[in-house]
Amino acid sequence: MSITVRFFASVRERVGKQLEAIDCAGINNVADVWRQSARVPMPDNLLAAINMEYARIDQPVRDGDEVAFFPPVTGGAP
Amino acid sequence: MSITVRFFASVRERVGKQLEAIDCAGINNVADVWRQSARVPMPDNLLAAINMEYARIDQPVRDGDEVAFFPPVTGGAP
Amino acid sequence: MTVRLLAEAFDPWREIVRYQEEQPALAGKFGATTVFVGTLRDFNQGHAVQAMTLEHYAPMTGEHLERVAREASERWPIADLLVIHRYGELRPNDPIVCVAVWAEHREAAFAACRYLIDELKTRAPFWKQEQTRQGRRWVAPEPKVK
Amino acid sequence: MTVRLLAEAFDPWREIVRYQEEQPALAGKFGATTVFVGTLRDFNQGHAVQAMTLEHYAPMTGEHLERVAREASERWPIADLLVIHRYGELRPNDPIVCVAVWAEHREAAFAACRYLIDELKTRAPFWKQEQTRQGRRWVAPEPKVK
Numbered sequence: 001m002s003i004t005v006r007f008f009a010s011v012r013e014r015v016g017k018q019l020e021a022i023d024c025a026g027i028n029n030v031a032d033v034w035r036q037s038a039r040v041p042m043p044d045n046l047l048a049a050i051n052m053e054y055a056r057i058d059q060p061v062r063d064g065d066e067v068a069f070f071p072p073v074t075g076g077a078p
Numbered sequence: 079m080s081i082t083v084r085f086f087a088s089v090r091e092r093v094g095k096q097l098e099a100i101d102c103a104g105i106n107n108v109a110d111v112w113r114q115s116a117r118v119p120m121p122d123n124l125l126a127a128i129n130m131e132y133a134r135i136d137q138p139v140r141d142g143d144e145v146a147f148f149p150p151v152t153g154g155a156p
Numbered sequence: 157m158t159v160r161l162l163a164e165a166f167d168p169w170r171e172i173v174r175y176q177e178e179q180p181a182l183a184g185k186f187g188a189t190t191v192f193v194g195t196l197r198d199f200n201q202g203h204a205v206q207a208m209t210l211e212h213y214a215p216m217t218g219e220h221l222e223r224v225a226r227e228a229s230e231r232w233p234i235a236d237l238l239v240i241h242r243y244g245e246l247r248p249n250d251p252i253v254c255v256a257v258w259a260e261h262r263e264a265a266f267a268a269c270r271y272l273i274d275e276l277k278t279r280a281p282f283w284k285q286e287q288t289r290q291g292r293r294w295v296a297p298e299p300k301v302k
Numbered sequence: 303m304t305v306r307l308l309a310e311a312f313d314p315w316r317e318i319v320r321y322q323e324e325q326p327a328l329a330g331k332f333g334a335t336t337v338f339v340g341t342l343r344d345f346n347q348g349h350a351v352q353a354m355t356l357e358h359y360a361p362m363t364g365e366h367l368e369r370v371a372r373e374a375s376e377r378w379p380i381a382d383l384l385v386i387h388r389y390g391e392l393r394p395n396d397p398i399v400c401v402a403v404w405a406e407h408r409e410a411a412f413a414a415c416r417y418l419i420d421e422l423k424t425r426a427p428f429w430k431q432e433q434t435r436q437g438r439r440w441v442a443p444e445p446k447v448k
Contacts, residue, residue, distance in 0.1 A: 006359070008359055008427070009357050009429035009431070009440060010429070049359075049362060049427075052361070052362035068359060068362070070427060070429065071429065073425070073429065074443050074444075075387065075422060075426045075428025075429075075430075076340055076387075076399055076423030076428070077187055077188060077262065077423075078188055086211060086283060087211050087285070088294045130213070130216035146213060148283065149283065149294065150296075150297040151277075151280060151282055151297065152277075152283055152284045152295045153212075153241065153276060153282025154194055154276055154277030154282070155252045155253050155273070156334055156408060167319075169315040169318055169319045170315075170319075183344075183394075183395050184343055184395050185343060185344070186341060186343065187343045188339075188341070189338070191336065191339075192334070192335070192337075192411075193334075193335040193336075193337075195333055195334070197332065197333045197406070198331070248329075248330040249329050260343070265338075266412070266416055269336075270412055
């Protein structure tokens, strides 16, 4: 098993990839996933989700989870 | 010259007429117009207008004015 | 800025599309449109409503609608507005009133739309008479909330 | 209660009419309809906008829109609601989002409509990238008002 990592929008561009599967060895929380996969400094205002639920950066991650990183959302309208 | 008097909605039904021209002799204010034209007791919540502007019951009326009487308004929607 | 009084049934959504298309200067300039449509229900205060007659005082009614519209466009930064109000005989499911506001941002669009419907309800001289199985009755005004 | 994510341009007014006609149980039962439509402007923060790309995170985006819709229908006495949100490539004057609420009375209709647009803006994962003459840029979120 492994952890699926997704990057969106400006975070995707900064990291230079949108999707990756990483080995879960040594991964305890969201910050570990970032360090292992992104390999660039964490941007200000970074948001994260585990299995499509918003998550804190210190929240635990388990084998098989999908972890996503993205900037603040800008949907809707003016 | 004379004063034009209009009645609307439930007030129109109570008074039994919708339009009348009355002589301005002895008419000083809105209440005088009601007494002269309606000839029934003034209902609670009666509203009045002089020349299509909301008016108080003691507001002065002049020769040539149009005076209207009606209940509270119920336009718009739920 | 347009205010219309109509004697016949109207489709508010079609009127909004048509009005928007007739204002080419609006295209690309507004980010927010808010709409309120008031529709005749088939029940009210426990009674099945078969029809409703909306009496008004022309031209006082039109003048007061225009005034409320001017106030809204002075109070909030809006690009345009449309108010359409029926009078005469209505059937359940018929639109009674339509208020549409175009603005750059939604804050002003929502505030102006709400102001328009609240103010026209309390200031424009319209009177509703419902037809139910128990006969005709004049609708009493809403208790004031504010 | 329906939430839709669309890749193609849509006409919000036509969608509202169609949705309303598809809900025969609504006919005669609602007195108030409120609508918010967000539209792409041709300028933003001093720049002429040529196009915009809306990126989203499927299916998380849809799930969060559904959740906001459920919350609105639990908090206020409303009869129905429709949310349509675009993603992909948009041009100025294209609708971005449409929120429509049907209720017996306007108080609930306005409150639910406002809640829906405010919450989906801050919770549904969408990201806007504008194309201007100066190039592409990611749109920063609005400062929080509340």
